[in-house]
Amino acid sequence: MNRNKLYTSIFCVLTSISLLGCKDDVTEEITKLQVDRAFSPTGLTATIVDKTGVRLTWKAVNNAKTYTIEVFETADFSGTPTKTVDNITFLQVPYTLTGLAGDTQYSIRVKAVGEGVTDSKYVTATAKTDAEQIFQTVNTAKLTATSVALNWPAGQAATTITLTPGNITRNITAAEVAAGEAMITGLTGENLYTAKLLNGAKVRGTITFTTPLDLGGAIAVTPADNLATLIANANAGDVFALFPGTYNINADLVVGKSISLKGARPSSK
Secondary structure, eight states: OOHHHHHHHHHHHHHHHHHHHHHHHHHHHHHTOOOSBOOOOOOOEEEEETTTEEEEEOOOOTTOSEEEEEEESSTTOOSSOSEEEEEEOGGGOSEEEOSOOSSOEEEEEEEEEOSSSBOOOOEEEEEEOOOOOOOOOOOGGGBOSSEEEEEOOTTOOOOEEEEETTTEEEEOOHHHHHHTEEEEEOOOSSOEEEEEEEETTEEEEEEEEEOOOOOTTOEEEOTTSOHHHHHHTOOTTOEEEEOSSOOOOOSOOOOOSOOEEEESSTTOO
16 A cells, blocks of 8 residues: 555544544533532512512522522612522422512512532512501491591501691500500591501501591481480480481470480581
8 A cells, every 4th residue: 555545544544533532522521511600590570469479480590409589678789688588499489578568669689509509699670569558447436526446457567657637646556556456536527537557667558537527425316316216215414416307206295304406517407
């Protein structure tokens, strides 16, 4: 065989072996890709639920064992987190944060935590909770022309109640927080009030109510009542305030005591 041809054949064979060796090395390196840090979650979204809850979703990370959530009230994540949740598995996603304040802007960040690797970098989202409404319907039995009992679930934190008109501010005691009730006085009759329940600067409830007419201690009587029976059973000194309407008494009425009748609204007959 010609010596030049022999050298050429040997070179081609060696080149082929070298290329095959490189190809195997590349395949092995990609298959055994090693990283020293968990990958960051992607697709993070934050949705408000039930006014003060935040539902978080994100995509799974292959080399993550758990996830950590941190919640701040500062836009730049400075200071101490308002809430931290560790050891969340992806089976718990979507994950709902609870116990947050109403009407508050939150900055939220999530990181992946793996085994034998550094935690991932954080991914972030923001969410603003809705104003709460924990006030309960006003009990008309505890509503007078000059006072009202305002209620909320017992034990729920609150610091003050404000009312308008009148610019009334009423501090709430620990006993009232425990009972979930505060009695407000100094109101005026036939007035529409708006009350707000606050915990610090955060609104926890808003309600409106109208105080009844101030009868000055008189007994309210409407056309639906049996006026004759009321008078017959009255005590000496009783004062009846008659609301507008027609009252029919179809029999003689003997009154043997001192009572008073007056119009609840003298201008309306």
